[in-house]
Amino acid sequence: MEELVIIGIKAKIAAKSLGTASSSKKNAALQITADNLIKGTAEILSANETDIENANISGLKGAIVDRLLLTEERIVGIADALKDLVNLEDPVGEVISMKQRPNGLKIGQKRVPIGVIGMIYESRPNVTADVFGLCIKTGNVVILRGGKEAFHSNYAIVNILRKSLKEAGLPEDSVQLIQDTSRESAVGLMKMNEYLDLLIPRGGAGLIQSVVMNSTVPVIETGVGNCHIYVDEYANHRQAIDIVFNAKTHRPGVCNAAESLIIHSAVAKELLPSIAAKLQEKDVEIRGDKAVCEILSSALPATEEDWGTEYLDYIISAKVVDTLEEAMEHIEKYGTKHSEAIITENYSNAQKFLDEVDSAAVYVNASTRFTDGYEFGFGAEIGISTQKLHARGPMGLKELTTTKYIIYGSGQIRE
């Protein structure tokens, strides 16, 4: 625990100078870091090898090991992402509004860094440099608590990040890695209200729930997506087929992939076989309700559990409904408020769906796969918020800032 307090104190001190650093200085640091990561490739890969060996010894499985793995190419990707940040506009310092009150006070609202951000994440070492870049760009100090599987990789990367900050004339404590990877250090971080302004968990549903339930520091919940596509009675059939296929199979392992298909009974008989045939190209397993199973002999019967499951795999649940309302009730009951789409040519149904579905992103006639900071044009993304406070949906640089009111007076007192 003492380690954490020292880290917290150092972070607070670093935040003072990083928070007021100029964009040029922050951009220079990102550029230097990108270069140093490339130069440090051998060092990073050697540390990563240790992690991979340990993972193999522990008997970790394919996907986890793949997430852990760094290659020369992946390091180039990490460095390029930092360079891309250089060209984005720095949101810090922007005065969003400035109004003059009747008494002459000029009241403005200005974007400022949040301060110190904690990040708890799992096995992907690329998150380490990504989060660093987003935080430095926005003047936020970051405290990283990565998974123990990636410790050696993270440690090597953070060494380079800190060295680069120093080279750029910024405090190296602007990024710190918690070396204790026990559960205690994660829980300790969740209680560091005195030092942390925000905590962002990134990883599986279990990690995120644990942070939400245990943290006294404000948290932004990210990521879990049980996304639905509702094919309306008035859908364009070609669009329905293409969008369901794209949303399910383009990248099934991510949060904005579709997990559930809802289809109106008026078109189910005609359209479901075509959708199923298309999904068959990628061997997608369909788990349907009774009506679906009657239409599709290939479908397996869905259990109650299926409706609430984020498969992250080539599996989709499917249900037939008689009304738009029934579809929306199903989404409300089982959804995670991430992304949902309606496929329809009917104006009123489209508007109703947009108005009444309570999710971070609601689509008409497009794939849910677009819920993404890059696709939304933010140029960067730290995660996708599925909660309602502060940020909802893809979080870019602006969402890593807060505001303060700046007030210019000329002696005003309150009467």
Add this chain to the structure above:
Amino acid sequence: MEELVIIGIKAKIAAKSLGTASSSKKNAALQITADNLIKGTAEILSANETDIENANISGLKGAIVDRLLLTEERIVGIADALKDLVNLEDPVGEVISMKQRPNGLKIGQKRVPIGVIGMIYESRPNVTADVFGLCIKTGNVVILRGGKEAFHSNYAIVNILRKSLKEAGLPEDSVQLIQDTSRESAVGLMKMNEYLDLLIPRGGAGLIQSVVMNSTVPVIETGVGNCHIYVDEYANHRQAIDIVFNAKTHRPGVCNAAESLIIHSAVAKELLPSIAAKLQEKDVEIRGDKAVCEILSSALPATEEDWGTEYLDYIISAKVVDTLEEAMEHIEKYGTKHSEAIITENYSNAQKFLDEVDSAAVYVNASTRFTDGYEFGFGAEIGISTQKLHARGPMGLKELTTTKYIIYGSGQIRE
């Protein structure tokens, strides 16, 4: 606990229709409620009498009893506040931005209600109707957990609120009062993640800290204000005297009142006696550091505890510094990030103070008393946030909304 779950379920159901109700309907409900509160004056005052009697029996002291007390005039004030809300613009439904992406997707960000808001507060029964009005105006369902001292008053008021909603054709469960006023019901509310989107505590520092530390539901911290006025070496003396006097004595019991005076050593000898003389008009007690006590024979010595104390009374701590930086360090160490002011005619010092002081509202040459939703021109206020997420500073109607992304496509899929 069962009471809470039922309340939660009812709230969720009410939120569906309240959230999409038109502004006209919500405004009609506010108008009807205002009228019904006036009509129900006798009923409310009789319930309030019971609370006051119980308070006297329990030996509660003057200020608490005064906060508890309702009069015919105060009920008119409560009703007028509801009518004022009618004329404000409803933020719900506003599309803040809508951009077209290169692939033709139109991505808009729309203001929507937060959903279900919980409110934990202490002895003021006027908060009951105030919070109701702000929530109904913004389409949010509210669950109220008032203090046990005000229970009978709150119960009578909520009865009228619910009856009025019904008259207006809105779900009466849009407002519910938790009848169990034990500590358990408050703690229970703090864990209702399944039903609550936001919890706002309103009351003393103890209540707020307890909510922050125990709640798993997202919280907005409001209110504690250890506000500083820094009188710079280049201050206009007349302004310094008037602003310190106003910020301290205009209404000492509120969070934006000044609690601490910091003054530059170059002007302390000349200016402190004039400030003290002015404060003397209201019998303000000055607790100073050594330098202050040497200049002012009337000052008492400040202890370490004084620097961090929100007196909410006719007391002010005072300190002499040799530099602007020293003043800002003191504010950082002891402040609560609420409101701070610099009094100066020096351009660079003013800018430095505005840039570097990390508070919700930072002033040049004006009283901290202006940190208030009405003074800021919001027309309403639910509290003053001293945290950095979602809302910072005075919270008006906009801060009671979240956003969702609405996306209009024409068959787009992700390549």
